[in-house]
Structure formats: structure tokens, C-alpha cells
Amino acid sequence: MSLDTVVEDIRDEARARADDIREDAEKQARSIISEAETDADEIVEERKREVERQIEQEREQRLSSAKLEAKQERLEARRDILEDVRESVEERIVSIEENRTELTRALLDDAAEEFDTDEEEIQVYGRADDAELIKSILAGDDGTGVGNEYDEFTYAGEYDCLGGVVVETENSRIRVNNTFDSVFEDVWEDSLREVSERLFEE
Structure with a gap:
């Protein structure tokens, strides 16, 4: 090979x-x-x-x-x-004008039940525009014919509210807020759900 x-x-x-x-x-x-x-x-x-x-x-x-x-x-x-x-x-x-006097007096009457008028002077505060109305109620010449039941009560000045009264002892030991605002707040809280349902059809 x-x-x-x-x-x-x-x-x-x-x-x-x-x-x-x-x-x-x-x-x-x-x-x-x-x-x-x-x-x-x-x-x-x-x-x-x-x-x-x-x-x-x-x-x-x-x-x-x-x-x-x-x-x-x-x-x-x-x-x-x-x-x-x-x-x-x-x-x-x-x-509110109609019945304002009666409403204010009712709130004042309710607040007055919390005070012992023999102890000390009691001061009443209210809306600035209601000053004359409150003074006339305290003086007993508000036109309701009820008379003067508030000898120891004195109008003490303005309170920022919608109406009604705030009543307290001179030393602020007792204080009752009977303003339209406080009444309305209770009603508003109680009615809020119903108001919402009506407004928003829930």
C-alpha cells in the first residue's frame, strides 16, 4: 500500500x-x-x-x-x-318674633327651678337683641300678666346665642344653659338620622 x-x-x-x-x-x-x-x-x-x-x-x-x-x-x-x-x-x-316672650319666659322659669333664691343674687344672660325682653320679664312688665317672680334675678349681660337664657349664681357655683341653641342641639341630634333619610332618601 x-x-x-x-x-x-x-x-x-x-x-x-x-x-x-x-x-x-x-x-x-x-x-x-x-x-x-x-x-x-x-x-x-x-x-x-x-x-x-x-x-x-x-x-x-x-x-x-x-x-x-x-x-x-x-x-x-x-x-x-x-x-x-x-x-x-x-x-x-x-x-322668631311670635311667642318669643313666652318661649324666653318658659326657658327662664325652667332654669329658675334649679336655684335657691334665698342664698344669693342670680344673674341672667341672653342674646344682645333680647336684652330689653329679658329685662322686662325679670321686671314683670313683659305683657304676659304673670307678674314679677324674679326679685333676686338680675340681667347681667350678653351671651352669644340664638335666644333664650343662661342663668347662674353670682359665684358661678350653679349654671344652667337654657338657650335656644341648647334646645335646638338636642332636637338636632335626635332628628339627624330622620333629616338625613328625608334629604338623601336612604
């Missing part, structure tokens, strides 16, 4: 072996690429799911936040309306 033939055989064998190695490498490469593509697809799908979850979560948060904001705005609007109603009622109370 000649040297050329041996060399040619070795070359053929080397080529065949190289072809086998190349084929195996290509198979492995295809397998690796296929796995990588599968992994990539799974990663993409997982990322999509994560993004969708995040979008849904953000949507829920924004929706919840919008609902809460709307609820707060409704509550604020209701509070404003109730405050307007309250102010309107207070304006009507402060402008």
Missing part, C-alpha cells in the same frame, strides 16, 4: 469523524436551542401572567381608590347640605 493511499484513508476517516462530530454538535445545538426556546416561551408566558396580574392589581387599586374618593365626596356633600340646613334652621330660630 502506497503512502498516498494511507494518507488518503486517514483523510477520509478524519472527514467521516469530523462529519460525525459536526452532526452530533448540530444535534446538540438544535436540542439546546429548542430547550432555550421552550424556556424563553415559558419565561415570556410567565412575564405576561405577571404583567396581567400587576395590571389587574393596579386596576383594582385604582377602582378601589376611586370608589373611596367618590364615597368621601358624597359624605362631604351630605355634610355641607346638612350644615346648610342647620344654618337655615338657626336663622329661622334667631328671627
Whole structure:
């Protein structure tokens, strides 16, 4: 066998072996690429799911936040309306003229029951615009024909209120607030639910 033939055989064998190695490498490469593509697809799908979850979560948060904001705005609007109603009622109370004398005397009579007139002078306070009315009630010349029952009672000055009286002993040991405000506050608190239901049709 000649040297050329041996060399040619070795070359053929080397080529065949190289072809086998190349084929195996290509198979492995295809397998690796296929796995990588599968992994990539799974990663993409997982990322999509994560993004969708995040979008849904953000949507829920924004929706919840919008609902809460709307609820707060409704509550604020209701509070404003109730405050307007309250102010309107207070304006009507402060402008009461008919029966104002009788109402003021009734509140004063009720407050007077808390005091022992033998002990000390009793001071009466009221709304500035009601000063003359209160003085006339205390003097017994308010036109009701009841007479003077308040010898120990003295008009002592102004009190910021819608009407009615605040009565206290000279040393402030006893104090009774019988203003229109205090009566209205009790009525308002008792009626607030009913007023709300009527206004807002709950």
C-alpha cells in the first residue's frame, strides 16, 4: 500500500469523524436551542401572567381608590347640605318674633327651678337683641300678666346665642344653659338620622 493511499484513508476517516462530530454538535445545538426556546416561551408566558396580574392589581387599586374618593365626596356633600340646613334652621330660630316672650319666659322659669333664691343674687344672660325682653320679664312688665317672680334675678349681660337664657349664681357655683341653641342641639341630634333619610332618601 502506497503512502498516498494511507494518507488518503486517514483523510477520509478524519472527514467521516469530523462529519460525525459536526452532526452530533448540530444535534446538540438544535436540542439546546429548542430547550432555550421552550424556556424563553415559558419565561415570556410567565412575564405576561405577571404583567396581567400587576395590571389587574393596579386596576383594582385604582377602582378601589376611586370608589373611596367618590364615597368621601358624597359624605362631604351630605355634610355641607346638612350644615346648610342647620344654618337655615338657626336663622329661622334667631328671627322668631311670635311667642318669643313666652318661649324666653318658659326657658327662664325652667332654669329658675334649679336655684335657691334665698342664698344669693342670680344673674341672667341672653342674646344682645333680647336684652330689653329679658329685662322686662325679670321686671314683670313683659305683657304676659304673670307678674314679677324674679326679685333676686338680675340681667347681667350678653351671651352669644340664638335666644333664650343662661342663668347662674353670682359665684358661678350653679349654671344652667337654657338657650335656644341648647334646645335646638338636642332636637338636632335626635332628628339627624330622620333629616338625613328625608334629604338623601336612604
